Amino acid sequence: MTALLWRDLRLALRAGGGFGLGLAFFLIVTVLVPFGVGPETALLTRIGPGVLWIGALLACLLSLDRIFALDWEDGSLDLLATAPLPMEGIVSIKALAHWLTTGLPLVLAAPVLGVLLNLPPAGYLWVVVSLALGTPALSVIGTFGAALTVGLKRGGLLLSLLVLPLYVPTLIFGAEVARRGAEGLALQSPLLMLAGISFGVIALLPFASAAVLRINLR
Protein backbone atom coordinates (compact mmCIF):
# COMPACT_ATOMS: atom_id res chain seq x y z
CA MET A 1 0.00 0.00 0.00
CA THR A 2 2.80 2.41 0.85
CA ALA A 3 4.45 1.45 -2.41
CA LEU A 4 1.33 2.44 -4.28
CA LEU A 5 1.14 5.70 -2.35
CA TRP A 6 4.77 6.56 -3.18
CA ARG A 7 4.24 5.65 -6.79
CA ASP A 8 1.21 7.90 -7.08
CA LEU A 9 2.96 10.75 -5.32
CA ARG A 10 6.03 10.45 -7.56
CA LEU A 11 3.88 10.33 -10.68
CA ALA A 12 2.02 13.42 -9.58
CA LEU A 13 5.15 15.35 -8.67
CA ARG A 14 7.10 14.63 -11.82
CA ALA A 15 6.58 16.30 -15.13
CA GLY A 16 3.14 15.96 -16.62
CA GLY A 17 1.62 15.14 -13.27
CA GLY A 18 -0.02 18.50 -13.06
CA PHE A 19 1.09 19.03 -9.48
CA GLY A 20 1.33 22.82 -9.57
CA LEU A 21 -1.72 23.18 -11.78
CA GLY A 22 -4.26 23.09 -8.99
CA LEU A 23 -2.32 25.67 -7.01
CA ALA A 24 -1.99 27.97 -10.00
CA PHE A 25 -5.70 27.62 -10.67
CA PHE A 26 -6.49 28.46 -7.04
CA LEU A 27 -4.32 31.57 -7.33
CA ILE A 28 -5.99 32.68 -10.55
CA VAL A 29 -9.52 32.20 -9.26
CA THR A 30 -8.68 34.21 -6.17
CA VAL A 31 -7.13 36.96 -8.26
CA LEU A 32 -10.07 37.06 -10.66
CA VAL A 33 -12.70 37.51 -7.96
CA PRO A 34 -11.73 41.11 -7.07
CA PHE A 35 -11.86 41.91 -10.80
CA GLY A 36 -15.38 40.54 -10.83
CA VAL A 37 -16.80 42.15 -7.71
CA GLY A 38 -14.68 45.29 -7.41
CA PRO A 39 -11.69 46.13 -5.23
CA GLU A 40 -13.54 47.33 -2.11
CA THR A 41 -11.64 45.88 0.82
CA ALA A 42 -14.69 45.72 3.09
CA LEU A 43 -16.56 43.59 0.58
CA LEU A 44 -13.53 41.38 -0.02
CA THR A 45 -13.10 40.87 3.71
CA ARG A 46 -16.70 39.74 3.95
CA ILE A 47 -16.64 37.30 1.04
CA GLY A 48 -12.99 36.26 1.44
CA PRO A 49 -13.53 32.98 3.33
CA GLY A 50 -16.20 31.88 0.88
CA VAL A 51 -14.05 32.76 -2.11
CA LEU A 52 -11.17 30.75 -0.71
CA TRP A 53 -13.46 27.78 -0.22
CA ILE A 54 -14.94 27.99 -3.70
CA GLY A 55 -11.46 28.38 -5.19
CA ALA A 56 -10.14 25.38 -3.30
CA LEU A 57 -13.16 23.33 -4.33
CA LEU A 58 -12.76 24.17 -8.01
CA ALA A 59 -9.01 23.56 -7.91
CA CYS A 60 -9.73 20.19 -6.35
CA LEU A 61 -12.28 19.41 -9.05
CA LEU A 62 -9.80 20.27 -11.77
CA SER A 63 -7.47 17.40 -10.96
CA LEU A 64 -10.06 14.72 -10.19
CA ASP A 65 -10.11 13.09 -13.60
CA ARG A 66 -6.40 12.37 -13.28
CA ILE A 67 -6.95 10.08 -10.30
CA PHE A 68 -7.77 7.04 -12.39
CA ALA A 69 -7.50 8.21 -16.01
CA LEU A 70 -3.78 7.54 -16.56
CA ASP A 71 -3.86 4.20 -14.78
CA TRP A 72 -6.93 3.25 -16.82
CA GLU A 73 -5.27 4.13 -20.10
CA ASP A 74 -2.04 2.20 -19.61
CA GLY A 75 -3.78 -0.75 -17.98
CA SER A 76 -2.13 -0.52 -14.59
CA LEU A 77 -5.55 -0.20 -13.02
CA ASP A 78 -6.35 -3.74 -14.16
CA LEU A 79 -3.09 -4.93 -12.62
CA LEU A 80 -3.90 -3.16 -9.38
CA ALA A 81 -7.32 -4.78 -9.37
CA THR A 82 -5.78 -8.24 -9.56
CA ALA A 83 -3.13 -7.41 -6.96
CA PRO A 84 -3.62 -8.85 -3.47
CA LEU A 85 -4.89 -5.52 -2.27
CA PRO A 86 -8.57 -4.88 -1.59
CA MET A 87 -10.13 -2.45 -4.01
CA GLU A 88 -11.26 -0.34 -1.06
CA GLY A 89 -7.60 0.05 -0.07
CA ILE A 90 -6.59 1.08 -3.58
CA VAL A 91 -9.35 3.65 -3.73
CA SER A 92 -8.44 5.06 -0.32
CA ILE A 93 -4.77 5.31 -1.27
CA LYS A 94 -5.70 7.06 -4.49
CA ALA A 95 -7.82 9.54 -2.55
CA LEU A 96 -5.02 10.07 -0.05
CA ALA A 97 -2.51 10.68 -2.83
CA HIS A 98 -4.90 13.14 -4.44
CA TRP A 99 -5.29 14.97 -1.16
CA LEU A 100 -1.54 15.10 -0.52
CA THR A 101 -0.83 16.50 -3.96
CA THR A 102 -3.87 18.79 -4.32
CA GLY A 103 -5.69 19.34 -1.04
CA LEU A 104 -2.70 19.86 1.23
CA PRO A 105 -0.99 22.47 -0.98
CA LEU A 106 -4.29 24.31 -1.19
CA VAL A 107 -4.59 24.35 2.58
CA LEU A 108 -1.06 25.71 2.87
CA ALA A 109 -1.59 28.30 0.14
CA ALA A 110 -4.90 29.56 1.50
CA PRO A 111 -3.43 31.96 4.12
CA VAL A 112 -1.17 33.54 1.51
CA LEU A 113 -4.14 34.14 -0.78
CA GLY A 114 -6.08 35.36 2.23
CA VAL A 115 -3.78 38.37 2.27
CA LEU A 116 -4.96 39.24 -1.23
CA LEU A 117 -8.55 39.13 -0.05
CA ASN A 118 -7.86 41.23 3.03
CA LEU A 119 -8.88 38.48 5.41
CA PRO A 120 -9.20 39.67 9.04
CA PRO A 121 -6.41 38.35 11.31
CA ALA A 122 -8.78 36.09 13.24
CA GLY A 123 -9.84 34.41 10.00
CA TYR A 124 -6.53 32.82 8.97
CA LEU A 125 -6.56 30.10 11.57
CA TRP A 126 -10.11 29.02 10.83
CA VAL A 127 -9.75 29.14 7.07
CA VAL A 128 -6.82 26.77 7.39
CA VAL A 129 -8.57 24.55 9.92
CA SER A 130 -11.77 24.32 7.88
CA LEU A 131 -9.88 23.60 4.66
CA ALA A 132 -7.68 21.04 6.41
CA LEU A 133 -10.80 19.28 7.68
CA GLY A 134 -12.84 19.69 4.51
CA THR A 135 -10.45 19.01 1.64
CA PRO A 136 -10.01 15.30 2.53
CA ALA A 137 -13.78 14.96 2.11
CA LEU A 138 -13.52 16.72 -1.25
CA SER A 139 -10.81 14.27 -2.35
CA VAL A 140 -12.73 11.19 -1.22
CA ILE A 141 -16.01 12.33 -2.82
CA GLY A 142 -14.08 13.25 -5.94
CA THR A 143 -12.53 9.79 -6.06
CA PHE A 144 -16.03 8.36 -6.11
CA GLY A 145 -16.92 10.59 -9.04
CA ALA A 146 -13.69 9.73 -10.83
CA ALA A 147 -14.39 6.02 -10.35
CA LEU A 148 -17.87 6.49 -11.80
CA THR A 149 -16.65 8.18 -14.95
CA VAL A 150 -13.35 6.38 -15.44
CA GLY A 151 -13.91 4.73 -18.80
CA LEU A 152 -15.87 7.52 -20.43
CA LYS A 153 -14.70 9.64 -23.28
CA ARG A 154 -16.41 12.85 -22.27
CA GLY A 155 -15.87 12.08 -18.62
CA GLY A 156 -14.54 15.45 -17.47
CA LEU A 157 -17.70 17.49 -17.81
CA LEU A 158 -19.90 14.70 -16.53
CA LEU A 159 -17.56 14.32 -13.57
CA SER A 160 -18.17 17.91 -12.49
CA LEU A 161 -21.92 17.52 -12.95
CA LEU A 162 -21.89 14.45 -10.72
CA VAL A 163 -19.46 15.64 -8.09
CA LEU A 164 -20.49 19.25 -7.54
CA PRO A 165 -23.92 18.46 -6.04
CA LEU A 166 -22.20 15.98 -3.73
CA TYR A 167 -19.89 18.78 -2.58
CA VAL A 168 -22.76 20.92 -1.31
CA PRO A 169 -22.86 19.82 2.36
CA THR A 170 -19.07 19.98 2.73
CA LEU A 171 -18.96 23.42 1.16
CA ILE A 172 -21.79 24.75 3.31
CA PHE A 173 -20.26 23.69 6.59
CA GLY A 174 -16.68 24.42 5.57
CA ALA A 175 -17.43 27.93 4.36
CA GLU A 176 -19.59 28.51 7.43
CA VAL A 177 -16.69 27.62 9.74
CA ALA A 178 -14.37 29.93 7.81
CA ARG A 179 -16.91 32.77 7.76
CA ARG A 180 -17.77 32.52 11.44
CA GLY A 181 -14.09 32.26 12.30
CA ALA A 182 -13.38 35.44 10.33
CA GLU A 183 -16.20 37.27 12.05
CA GLY A 184 -15.29 35.93 15.46
CA LEU A 185 -18.60 34.10 16.02
CA ALA A 186 -19.16 30.79 17.80
CA LEU A 187 -18.32 28.04 15.33
CA GLN A 188 -18.51 24.82 17.27
CA SER A 189 -21.57 23.34 15.56
CA PRO A 190 -20.52 23.83 11.91
CA LEU A 191 -17.01 22.69 12.84
CA LEU A 192 -18.35 19.48 14.33
CA MET A 193 -20.64 18.93 11.35
CA LEU A 194 -17.75 19.47 8.96
CA ALA A 195 -15.61 17.01 10.88
CA GLY A 196 -18.52 14.57 10.94
CA ILE A 197 -19.04 14.77 7.18
CA SER A 198 -15.33 14.43 6.54
CA PHE A 199 -14.79 11.39 8.73
CA GLY A 200 -18.06 9.78 7.69
CA VAL A 201 -17.19 10.17 4.04
CA ILE A 202 -13.66 8.85 4.56
CA ALA A 203 -15.03 5.83 6.39
CA LEU A 204 -17.90 4.92 4.08
CA LEU A 205 -17.45 6.26 0.57
CA PRO A 206 -14.40 4.12 -0.39
CA PHE A 207 -16.74 1.12 -0.35
CA ALA A 208 -19.00 2.77 -2.91
CA SER A 209 -16.01 3.89 -5.00
CA ALA A 210 -14.56 0.38 -4.93
CA ALA A 211 -17.88 -1.14 -5.98
CA VAL A 212 -18.13 1.32 -8.83
CA LEU A 213 -14.57 0.69 -9.95
CA ARG A 214 -15.13 -3.08 -9.93
CA ILE A 215 -18.16 -2.60 -12.19
CA ASN A 216 -16.15 -0.40 -14.53
CA LEU A 217 -13.31 -2.90 -14.74
CA ARG A 218 -15.67 -5.81 -15.43
Place this chain on the structure above:
Amino acid sequence: MSIWEYANPVKFIRVTDRILPWIAGGAALCLAVGLVWGFFFTPDDYRQGATVKIFYLHVPAAMMAINAWVMMLVASLIWIVRRHHVSALAARAAAPVGAMFTLIALITGAFWGQPMWGTWWEWDPRLTSFLILFLFYLGYMALWQAIENDDTAADLTSILCLVGSVFALLSRYAVLFWNQGLHQGASLSLDAEENVADVYWYPALVCIAGFVLLFVALVFLRTQTEIRARRTRALLAREGRG
Protein backbone atom coordinates in the same frame (compact mmCIF):
# COMPACT_ATOMS: atom_id res chain seq x y z
CA MET B 1 -48.08 -15.54 -7.01
CA SER B 2 -45.53 -13.01 -5.99
CA ILE B 3 -44.69 -9.50 -7.03
CA TRP B 4 -41.44 -10.69 -8.61
CA GLU B 5 -43.40 -12.28 -11.45
CA TYR B 6 -43.76 -8.83 -12.92
CA ALA B 7 -39.99 -8.66 -13.23
CA ASN B 8 -40.50 -10.69 -16.38
CA PRO B 9 -40.56 -8.08 -19.16
CA VAL B 10 -43.17 -9.92 -21.21
CA LYS B 11 -45.50 -10.24 -18.27
CA PHE B 12 -44.81 -6.66 -17.28
CA ILE B 13 -45.74 -5.38 -20.71
CA ARG B 14 -48.85 -7.53 -20.87
CA VAL B 15 -50.14 -6.41 -17.49
CA THR B 16 -49.24 -2.74 -17.85
CA ASP B 17 -50.75 -2.68 -21.32
CA ARG B 18 -54.03 -3.72 -19.81
CA ILE B 19 -54.05 -1.28 -16.89
CA LEU B 20 -52.26 1.66 -18.50
CA PRO B 21 -55.40 3.17 -20.14
CA TRP B 22 -57.18 3.04 -16.78
CA ILE B 23 -54.34 4.71 -14.93
CA ALA B 24 -53.86 7.34 -17.62
CA GLY B 25 -57.62 7.95 -17.74
CA GLY B 26 -57.74 8.17 -13.96
CA ALA B 27 -54.88 10.67 -14.00
CA ALA B 28 -56.62 12.81 -16.61
CA LEU B 29 -59.90 12.65 -14.74
CA CYS B 30 -58.40 13.45 -11.34
CA LEU B 31 -56.31 16.31 -12.73
CA ALA B 32 -59.25 17.76 -14.66
CA VAL B 33 -61.62 17.53 -11.70
CA GLY B 34 -59.04 18.66 -9.15
CA LEU B 35 -57.72 21.59 -11.15
CA VAL B 36 -61.12 22.85 -12.32
CA TRP B 37 -62.50 22.48 -8.83
CA GLY B 38 -59.47 24.16 -7.37
CA PHE B 39 -59.22 26.97 -9.88
CA PHE B 40 -62.89 27.91 -10.29
CA PHE B 41 -64.90 26.61 -7.37
CA THR B 42 -62.85 27.50 -4.33
CA PRO B 43 -62.92 30.94 -2.72
CA ASP B 44 -59.94 33.26 -3.01
CA ASP B 45 -57.80 33.41 0.07
CA TYR B 46 -58.43 36.59 2.09
CA ARG B 47 -54.77 37.49 2.13
CA GLN B 48 -53.26 35.79 -0.90
CA GLY B 49 -56.15 36.36 -3.31
CA ALA B 50 -56.22 34.16 -6.37
CA THR B 51 -52.51 33.29 -6.19
CA VAL B 52 -53.35 30.67 -3.59
CA LYS B 53 -54.54 28.49 -6.45
CA ILE B 54 -50.99 27.85 -7.63
CA PHE B 55 -51.07 25.52 -4.65
CA TYR B 56 -52.90 22.86 -6.70
CA LEU B 57 -49.95 22.48 -9.04
CA HIS B 58 -47.14 23.41 -6.71
CA VAL B 59 -47.75 21.04 -3.82
CA PRO B 60 -48.51 17.82 -5.75
CA ALA B 61 -45.55 18.44 -8.08
CA ALA B 62 -43.23 19.00 -5.14
CA MET B 63 -44.48 15.87 -3.37
CA MET B 64 -44.03 13.76 -6.48
CA ALA B 65 -40.58 15.23 -7.13
CA ILE B 66 -39.39 13.70 -3.87
CA ASN B 67 -41.44 10.52 -4.21
CA ALA B 68 -40.05 9.91 -7.69
CA TRP B 69 -36.53 9.95 -6.25
CA VAL B 70 -37.60 7.54 -3.51
CA MET B 71 -39.11 5.27 -6.15
CA MET B 72 -35.84 5.40 -8.10
CA LEU B 73 -33.99 4.54 -4.90
CA VAL B 74 -36.18 1.48 -4.29
CA ALA B 75 -35.93 0.39 -7.92
CA SER B 76 -32.13 0.79 -7.78
CA LEU B 77 -31.97 -1.33 -4.64
CA ILE B 78 -34.06 -4.02 -6.32
CA TRP B 79 -31.73 -3.94 -9.30
CA ILE B 80 -28.63 -4.24 -7.11
CA VAL B 81 -30.06 -7.04 -4.98
CA ARG B 82 -32.14 -9.08 -7.43
CA ARG B 83 -30.96 -7.86 -10.83
CA HIS B 84 -34.36 -7.53 -12.49
CA HIS B 85 -33.94 -5.51 -15.65
CA VAL B 86 -37.44 -4.06 -15.48
CA SER B 87 -36.50 -2.48 -12.17
CA ALA B 88 -33.42 -0.76 -13.57
CA LEU B 89 -35.39 0.44 -16.58
CA ALA B 90 -38.17 1.74 -14.35
CA ALA B 91 -35.63 3.76 -12.37
CA ARG B 92 -34.28 5.14 -15.61
CA ALA B 93 -37.79 5.91 -16.84
CA ALA B 94 -38.71 7.73 -13.63
CA ALA B 95 -35.75 10.13 -13.66
CA PRO B 96 -36.89 12.60 -16.36
CA VAL B 97 -40.42 12.56 -14.96
CA GLY B 98 -39.11 13.36 -11.50
CA ALA B 99 -36.88 16.08 -12.90
CA MET B 100 -39.88 17.60 -14.67
CA PHE B 101 -41.91 17.58 -11.45
CA THR B 102 -39.01 19.27 -9.65
CA LEU B 103 -38.89 21.91 -12.34
CA ILE B 104 -42.66 22.44 -12.17
CA ALA B 105 -42.44 22.84 -8.40
CA LEU B 106 -39.59 25.35 -8.76
CA ILE B 107 -41.26 27.38 -11.50
CA THR B 108 -44.73 27.48 -9.94
CA GLY B 109 -42.97 28.35 -6.69
CA ALA B 110 -41.28 31.28 -8.40
CA PHE B 111 -44.64 32.47 -9.80
CA TRP B 112 -46.10 32.21 -6.33
CA GLY B 113 -43.16 33.79 -4.60
CA GLN B 114 -43.14 36.84 -6.84
CA PRO B 115 -46.49 38.34 -5.64
CA MET B 116 -46.30 36.91 -2.12
CA TRP B 117 -42.68 37.40 -1.06
CA GLY B 118 -41.82 40.03 -3.66
CA THR B 119 -39.08 37.89 -5.15
CA TRP B 120 -38.79 35.18 -7.77
CA TRP B 121 -36.08 33.38 -5.92
CA GLU B 122 -34.90 33.30 -2.36
CA TRP B 123 -32.11 31.18 -0.89
CA ASP B 124 -34.57 29.49 1.38
CA PRO B 125 -33.77 25.94 2.58
CA ARG B 126 -36.68 24.33 0.76
CA LEU B 127 -36.06 26.15 -2.48
CA THR B 128 -32.35 25.47 -2.30
CA SER B 129 -32.76 21.79 -1.55
CA PHE B 130 -35.14 21.45 -4.48
CA LEU B 131 -32.61 23.06 -6.75
CA ILE B 132 -30.00 20.61 -5.47
CA LEU B 133 -32.44 17.74 -6.03
CA PHE B 134 -32.84 18.95 -9.60
CA LEU B 135 -29.06 18.87 -10.05
CA PHE B 136 -29.03 15.30 -8.74
CA TYR B 137 -31.65 14.34 -11.33
CA LEU B 138 -29.56 15.95 -14.06
CA GLY B 139 -26.40 14.12 -13.01
CA TYR B 140 -28.28 10.82 -12.79
CA MET B 141 -29.74 11.18 -16.28
CA ALA B 142 -26.44 12.33 -17.72
CA LEU B 143 -24.69 9.27 -16.34
CA TRP B 144 -27.32 6.98 -17.86
CA GLN B 145 -26.79 8.59 -21.20
CA ALA B 146 -23.02 8.60 -21.11
CA ILE B 147 -22.48 4.86 -20.67
CA GLU B 148 -22.96 2.57 -23.63
CA ASN B 149 -23.21 -0.81 -21.95
CA ASP B 150 -26.72 -1.15 -20.49
CA ASP B 151 -25.85 -3.31 -17.51
CA THR B 152 -22.85 -1.21 -16.52
CA ALA B 153 -25.00 1.90 -16.80
CA ALA B 154 -27.69 0.34 -14.61
CA ASP B 155 -25.12 -0.68 -12.00
CA LEU B 156 -23.36 2.66 -11.88
CA THR B 157 -26.51 4.75 -11.82
CA SER B 158 -28.07 2.67 -9.07
CA ILE B 159 -24.99 3.17 -6.90
CA LEU B 160 -25.04 6.87 -7.76
CA CYS B 161 -28.70 6.90 -6.72
CA LEU B 162 -27.87 5.34 -3.34
CA VAL B 163 -24.95 7.65 -2.64
CA GLY B 164 -26.88 10.61 -4.02
CA SER B 165 -29.80 9.92 -1.69
CA VAL B 166 -27.53 10.11 1.33
CA PHE B 167 -25.97 13.34 0.10
CA ALA B 168 -29.36 14.80 -0.85
CA LEU B 169 -30.53 14.23 2.72
CA LEU B 170 -27.31 15.71 4.08
CA SER B 171 -27.73 18.75 1.83
CA ARG B 172 -31.31 19.10 2.99
CA TYR B 173 -30.21 19.50 6.60
CA ALA B 174 -27.10 21.46 5.69
CA VAL B 175 -29.10 24.18 3.93
CA LEU B 176 -31.53 24.21 6.84
CA PHE B 177 -28.55 25.05 9.03
CA TRP B 178 -27.19 27.54 6.53
CA ASN B 179 -30.22 29.77 6.13
CA GLN B 180 -33.51 30.06 7.92
CA GLY B 181 -36.38 30.13 5.52
CA LEU B 182 -39.22 32.17 4.16
CA HIS B 183 -41.20 29.15 3.03
CA GLN B 184 -44.09 28.11 5.22
CA GLY B 185 -44.00 24.86 7.14
CA ALA B 186 -45.92 21.72 6.33
CA SER B 187 -49.63 22.41 6.08
CA LEU B 188 -51.02 19.17 4.70
CA SER B 189 -49.79 16.80 7.43
CA LEU B 190 -52.38 14.41 8.77
CA ASP B 191 -51.25 14.87 12.36
CA ALA B 192 -50.70 18.64 12.47
CA GLU B 193 -52.96 20.90 14.51
CA GLU B 194 -53.19 23.61 11.91
CA ASN B 195 -53.66 22.68 8.27
CA VAL B 196 -55.16 24.31 5.22
CA ALA B 197 -58.92 24.73 5.36
CA ASP B 198 -61.09 21.90 4.07
CA VAL B 199 -62.29 23.90 1.02
CA TYR B 200 -58.70 23.85 -0.26
CA TRP B 201 -57.83 20.46 1.15
CA TYR B 202 -60.28 18.30 -0.84
CA PRO B 203 -59.42 19.57 -4.34
CA ALA B 204 -55.75 19.39 -3.37
CA LEU B 205 -56.23 15.75 -2.46
CA VAL B 206 -57.76 15.05 -5.88
CA CYS B 207 -54.85 16.85 -7.54
CA ILE B 208 -52.31 14.84 -5.57
CA ALA B 209 -54.08 11.62 -6.62
CA GLY B 210 -53.96 12.89 -10.21
CA PHE B 211 -50.23 13.57 -10.02
CA VAL B 212 -49.54 10.15 -8.49
CA LEU B 213 -51.52 8.43 -11.25
CA LEU B 214 -49.84 10.59 -13.86
CA PHE B 215 -46.43 9.59 -12.52
CA VAL B 216 -47.32 5.89 -12.49
CA ALA B 217 -48.73 6.08 -16.01
CA LEU B 218 -45.67 7.89 -17.36
CA VAL B 219 -43.27 5.48 -15.67
CA PHE B 220 -45.17 2.47 -17.04
CA LEU B 221 -45.23 3.97 -20.50
CA ARG B 222 -41.56 4.91 -20.50
CA THR B 223 -40.52 1.55 -19.08
CA GLN B 224 -42.47 -0.21 -21.83
CA THR B 225 -40.78 1.98 -24.39
CA GLU B 226 -37.37 1.15 -22.95
CA ILE B 227 -38.09 -2.58 -22.99
CA ARG B 228 -39.31 -2.42 -26.59
CA ALA B 229 -36.38 -0.27 -27.67
CA ARG B 230 -33.99 -2.74 -26.13
CA ARG B 231 -35.75 -5.63 -27.82
CA THR B 232 -35.52 -3.84 -31.16
CA ARG B 233 -31.82 -3.29 -30.65
CA ALA B 234 -31.34 -6.96 -29.84
CA LEU B 235 -33.24 -7.98 -32.99
CA LEU B 236 -31.25 -5.60 -35.14
CA ALA B 237 -28.00 -6.86 -33.68
CA ARG B 238 -29.03 -10.44 -34.45
CA GLU B 239 -29.92 -9.52 -38.04
CA GLY B 240 -26.60 -7.80 -38.47
CA ARG B 241 -24.70 -10.83 -37.30
CA GLY B 242 -26.73 -13.44 -39.18
